[in-house]
Amino acid sequence: MDILYGIMKETWAITVEMSPYLLFGFLCAGLLHSISSKNHILRHLSKPSFASVVKSALVGVPLPLCSCAVIPVASHLHEEGASPGATISFLTSTPNTGVDSIAVTYGMLGPVWAIVRPITAMFSGIFSGVVTNCFSQQDATSTAEDPPQQQSTKTWRNKFVSIFRYAFFDIVHSIGKWLLIGIIIGGVIAFALPQSFVDQYLHSPVVSYLAMIIIGLPMYVCSTGSIPIAVALIGKGLSPGAALIFLITGPATNSATMSYVWGKMGKKxxxxxxxxxxxxxxSFGFMFDYFYPHINTMIHHHHHGHESSPFAVACAVFLIVLFVNAYIPRRKKTSCCSKK
Incomplete structure (x- = not known):
């Protein structure tokens, strides 16, 4: 019982700390969803050029799509004429971060991480897209045109309802289960993993970097759900650079994404x-460790220096209600993230 209580205590502490930022990120995602136009995006991604790769990465960074939910979106973009490089750029940058995970990253890890993480995601998308265009061939004259746009007749009330539904229902339906798993794993690590484990087995940068890559690449973890895991590992002594590597590789891909890329675009x-x-x-993990030698202390104080406020507790309770609501109606349905 002591073990279960300890895990639940750490899990609750993580939930309380991240809930206000997560709910704010969900709301921003709802606003972003209401103003984005997929057809307009497609028109800029059709040519296999550097510009289309950059645009794809820039579009993908703020979108709150997990590495499973992003597959059908990326597939649609590709089928509608987006170049392979632009498609891979979108597939890489989008699940790596989002407005929700940026908000939670700021709340749990601080402003430095909140800046570095989306920049890393953007660069990762651009780099992967450019490399992909070098290994693939596509008609450079391929274009995608915008179909006629219909005038929106939504009232302000309907728009508000649409934003609220997307922010607190659709997104939670998509990533809620995996976000909850990430929070629980973070609680287990924070309680059960001894400090000596990292010092004994992951003290070498080479070993810790490789370990995070091996764990992160095939693993499914959403960009927001990966944060409590990274925070717990940092609290046990993992270097910030190694944690950043996990935050890049974990959300960026998984076995389903790799299977899709192989099947649709080929082995190369x-x-x-x-x-x-x-x-x-x-590269970014090494630079992060090199330029921020005292980041462990900064993160430790940031993570453990806050007391639970009534507002944060209320947000945590509301988040749990959203999780429950997301799970019960979906028990007899198949969500995109369950198709592994």
């Missing part, structure tokens, strides 16, 4: 895709 593109992510992860 898959190799280029994975190699780009690994190179980016190691």
């Amino acid at each position: 593109v898959l190799v280029a895709y994975l190699a780009s992510i690994i190179i980016t992860a190691i």
Whole structure:
């Protein structure tokens, strides 16, 4: 019982700390969803050029799609004429971060991480897209045109309801289960993993970097759900650079994504895709450790220096209600993230 209580206590502490930022991120995602136009996006991604790769990465960074939910979106973009490079750029940058995970990253890890993580995601998307275009061939004259746009007749009330539904129901339905798993894993690590484990087995940068890559690449974890895991590992002594590598490789891909890329774009593109992510992860992880030697202390104080406020507790309770609501109606349905 003591073990269960300890895990539940750590899990609750993580939930309380991240809930206000997570709910704010969900709301921002709802607003973003209400103003985005998929057809307009497609028109800019059709040519196999550097510009289309950059645009794809920029579009993907703020979108709150997990690495499973992003597959059908990326597939649609590709089928509608987006170049392989733009498709891979979107497939890499989108699940790596989002407005929700940026908000939670700021709340749990601080402003430095909240800046570095989306920049890393954007660079990872651009790099993977450029490399993919070098290994694939597509008609450079392929274009995608916007179909006629219909005038929106939504009232302000309908728009508000649409934003609220997407922010607190659709997104939670998509990533709620995996986010909850990430929070629980973070609680287990924070309680059960001894400090000596990291010091004994992951003290070497080479070993810790490789371990995070091996764990992260095939694993499914959403960009927000990966944060409590990274925070718990940092609290046990893992270097910030190694934690950043996990935050890059974990959300960026999984076995389902790799299977999709292989089946739709070929083995060469898959190799280029994975190699780009690994190179980016190691490079940014190394630079992060090199330029921020005292980041462990900063993160430790940031993570453990806050007391639970009534507002944060209320947000945590509301988040749990959203989780329950997301699970019960979906028990007899198949969500995109369950198709592994």
